[in-house]
Every structure is written in structure tokens, then in C-alpha cells.
Amino acid sequence: MREHYLAQALFDLPVGDYAEAAEDWLTTTFSWLFGTISDLVAWIVEQAEWLLTEPPVLLTLALFVVLAAVATRSWKLPAFTAVTFYFVYAMGIYIEMMETLALVAVATVLAVAIGIPFGVWAARSDRVSSTLKPILDFMQTMPSFIYLLLAVVFFGIGRVPGVMSALIFSMPPAVRLTELGIRQVDHEVVEAAEAFGARPREVLTGVQLPLARASIMAGVNQVIMLALSMVVIAGLGGAGGLGALVVRAVTSMNIGLGIEGGLGVVVLAIFLDRVTAAFGRENRSRRGGDTQVDEQSTTQAEDAGSDVDEQTRPVAAS
């Protein structure tokens, strides 16, 4: 009889029960913390939403076109932006797209603000790097729905769990590509800064970060794409925006609504991708030639980054 219980204990680990117990304990012990975070994030998202939805549509649309022009210095993306954003407006889902954009923006800013310092830290210490690696792997491979589930448990339903799950899901590329970018800066160039007596901080901000810029921007680009895909899924958790449209379409088998919401996501994804990619390349065009650093980081970023295919991923998610 006893052997039977032992065997059961060994081969039938109730990990789920443990997780629930841990969750119970966390929610009760740190309810003040989750409450504070929740209030803060909710407030930030509201401000972002207000900024994007309150001004006249024509004004925000014009600003997006200008942003596209500044980023790419070409007429193609601005023209594309004007046409597709108008198209979204004409479908009557412009406000939803702006709500989604607000969530993406807040999640991205937070993910980058946390991810880049960790990337810097990992670049400076092999031990930190090898500690972070499995954690990042875990974060990237855990199914995204689970983050949403956890976020809803800790933060209730609404926009906050959307932002929080997107934050966790999208942070890894910011860490990885920052670390990669800094590590691949020519060792001799770093030595040169040190040889002239630069402080570690001066080496970081004056040499390593600027030269890792292309790689870091590739990371930011991926963060945005991942955040967008997560924010759409977060429609299930009541995050609103295009996600809400898509969820409603799926649950009511409404093909028309689904296509409309999906197209909105595609338009937003293409816009965000092209603009951030252009900011990553800006260095190259200004200096009028290819530099080793830029070339390397762009190619390696594609290899080392997560499996996001910038256009299909958000659509697949929706």
C-alpha cells in the first residue's frame, strides 16, 4: 500500500497544484504590490490612449504619415501609411487600432526599459549571461496564452493584464539583441576608449551602445512585433482594441468582422515594423556607407532573434 503512495508521489507530481498554491500565496501576500502596479499601468495606458484617440483623426493620421517620412526619408511608406490608415478609418475600426497601438506602445516602452539594462548587464558578465539565457528561453517558449492567464489572475481583466503579458512575452529580444550588439562591438575599439582613460560609463554610452545601436533597434523592432501579437491575444482578457474585435468575431463566427480586425492588425504591424526598422538603419545612410558593425548586427539579428516573421505573426495570432 505504502509503495503505491510513494510511486504516486514520484510519478504523479502535482505541479499544477503547487502553482495554484503559489499563486494563492502571491496574490494574498502581495496584493498591495499588484494593486499598485495595476493602477500605475492602467493610468499610463489611459494617457497613451487619450493621446492617440482624443485629437481629430486627420491630425493623428497626418502625424503618422510624417513619422513614416522622417523615419524612411522616402515617399513610399508615407504614401502606404496614408492609404492604409485611411482604409482602416473607413472600415470604422480606427479607434480600435489606436487603442491597440496604445497597449503596444506602453508594453514596448516598459519591455525596452527593462530589457536593455539586462542586456547591458549580460554583455558585461558571462555569468549573468548564462543565468539569463534559460530564463529568456523559458519566457519565449511558454505559450503566450499562459501569460495572459497569469496576468488575468494577478491583475484582473482589462488592459493591464494585456500590457503585462505583452511585456513579459516581448522582452527577450530586447535583452538578447542588446547583449549581442554590445558583445560584437570591435574589441579593439573598446580598448581604444579604455586606453585613453575613459570611465566604464563613458565606454558604455559613448562607444558600446552607439555601435550596438543597429542590433538594439532590431531588438526593439522584434519587441514591438511580439507585443502586438500578444496584445491582440489579450483581447480574450478584455484588453479592448482590435483584439476585442477579433475575439468577438471568433466567438460569434463573424467572418466579416474577423477579416476587418485582422486587416487592422496587419496595417498596424507593417507600419510599426517599417518605421522601427528604418530607425535602426538610420546610422548607415547618414554615414554614407556600410560599416562592419551595421552589417553584422543586421544579419545576426535575423539569426539570433526569435521566430517572429514580422508580417505573418500578428495575423496568425489573431
Add this chain to the structure above:
Amino acid sequence: MTKLHVHGLTKVFGPRPVRGVELMKQGQSRQEIFERTGNLLAVADVDLDIEAGELFVIMGLSGSGKSTVIRMLNRLIEPTEGTVELDGERIDQLNAAQLRRVRQRKLSMVFQHFALFPHRTVGENAAYGLKVQGVGEDERRQRAVEALDTVGLGDRVDAYPNELSGGMQQRVGLARGLATKADILLMDEPFSALDPLIRRDMQDLLAELQSDLNRTIVFITHDLNEAMRLGDRICVLKDGHVVQVGTGPEIIDNPANRYVADFVSDVDRSRVLTAEQIMRKPRRTFGPDDSTRDVLDWLDDNESNGVYVLDGDGAILGVARDDKVAEGLRARVSTIRDLLIDDYATATHDTLLSDLAALAARNPVPIAVTDEEGRLLGVVPRAHLLAALSNDEEVVADA
């Protein structure tokens, strides 16, 4: 005056460097230490005394530890053991802030692959050391332009490094090293990434700058010709050990061992050896009052076509050449005083063999080697010069 005093400098890379040092002190070789402990003995017990104003070359093949040595001088690599003294100050004992200060003020560096900051302009690159020192922007730019002027790039201040050729980029690297006015310039194979013609230009530029600026320069190279061309003294490194220190001609004349001898066997001797090493005493000289007959007889006996005629102080008056002397004898001129011609070439003790060869080609009479006052120190006959150029060690040894 000793500027930089290095004693017992040792670097062991690997998990247990101290054990590596112990084994080194027991006389084990790099190979043995690596096999027993997995530690790499990169630099082994190096002693150097580098004089102020000297261009000191550290030469060795790859793996000889030369880059590690130079990086231990400014502690880009921390020594495992040993001391580095700059103007009597122990560099190896400085804390981080003190070390930064010394790097800012006293030690600058030029790198093999230039190591320019690609996101800064040429002017900002040249001014980097000043920026780190906290020099204000206007003065920084002005001093950067000055430094760029000395390397001939004053008009490219606002260009970006990738708009310049390799040689020009290294000029910027050199300007960056000069701009801080540091006493010591560390140069880590600065010209080896350049193609040969540009390399030659840069060597000339450095030699010229050095004669004006008189910095103390520690120069790393794997190219013996470059070492011989530039170095006041040369240190030959092998497997982290100092094999020989000396001037170029000393090393060629008197290699410390088989390794150095092999190393110098294919050096371009004509650019290293000087008149001093191959000149010899003239077989005979005459005075202006010697008789025409005697001189002609001597020339005849010795199958020579000319001989130097000196005054009482040993200064050259001219050459008595066989055809002129014979003419004089026919015209019954009694002494050679009025028969002298000045169709001869002179050189100083430090004239390179390559330059002597050009002189010898134009003059049948042996080249005269003179001191500052024009006194004859010795002669270099053409055959002797050719023998020296053809790597005949006897010639050099005899002289």
C-alpha cells in the same frame, strides 16, 4: 634617462595563473606549462629599460607575446607578476582612478586595425583623449585640428572614418595618439594592416614626426625591416621571452642565438647596415707634397686607379687619380698638390648601404667616409660594398 622601467613582467592566461608562474620559475617552457596545467605563458619575465625620447621596437612573430607586453604597459591586460615604472611611478600599483589619469595624461595608444570610433567624425576621433580629460569643446577641436595637421589631415576634420582610406584612417589613429601630448606613445603593429607603399609612407611620417616631437615610443611589429628602419633599439621576443635587445646593426652583426640569426638572415641589409659597419682603413693615403712619381708607382703596384690625399689634419684635399697623375709626370710636375681632382663621393658613418650603392655606381674611387670636419675615417671600396650587400658575413665581421 630611463622613462619606462619594466621588471619581471609576466602574464599567464588560464585558470590558475599563479601555478603557471611557479612552473616558469622552475624553468619550464611554455609548452610544458601548457601541457601540465592548461595555462598559457604569454609573457615570461620580461625586463626592459626604455629611454626618454627613444623609439623602442618590440619585435616578434605572432604568439611571441608582443601585444600582451604592450597592453600590460597601460594595463589593458593586467600583469600576472612584475612591475612597470613610468617616471618612477609604479603603474602596476595604481587604483582604477589613478590608472585612468595616467592613461589620459601620459600614455596614449595606436592600434593595429586603427580602432577609430566609426560613429564619430575624424575631428571627434582625434579629440577623444581630450574629451575624456574634460577639455572644453572649442579647445578640443582646435587641438584636434593641430594634431590632424601634423599628420596631413587637417582638412578632413568633419569626415567620417569610413570615408577615408586605410592609410588615412591610421593617420587619424596617430593624430588621436598625439593630441593628448602624452609622453609615451604605445603603437601596436600600427602599420601592419596597410599595404606596402602606404606602410612605407607611414614609416617616413613617423620618423619625421619623431624627430620633431621626440616622444618616447614603444612600437610593436613582426616586420624586421620595419623594426630596423624605425627602431633606435629593438627587443626580439620569442615565446614570451626576451631573446635580445640592441640596435638594429648590433642585432644583425651579432645575433644572440640561432633564432635571431635565422630571423635576420633575410632582412634587407642595405637598409640596416651603415658605412660604419663596412668601411675599412684606406690602404694608404698621401700628402699634397708627395712626389708624383711615388704616387704613380704606388697606384701601379696596387692596381688602383685613385688614392685619397689628406692634409695634416686628416681632412680630404682631393683624389690623385691615375690618369691625372700620369699626365702630371709627363709634364714634369713634381708634387701632386696641383693634380688633385674632387671627383669622389663622401658619406658619413650612418649612411645606409643602399645609399652607398647609389654613390658607388657613379664613382670608381672608393667612397670616403668622413666625420663632421671632413676628416677621412675610412673608405668603402666598391667590391667591398657589393660583398656586404650580398650578405657575406665575413665582410661585416672584418670591418
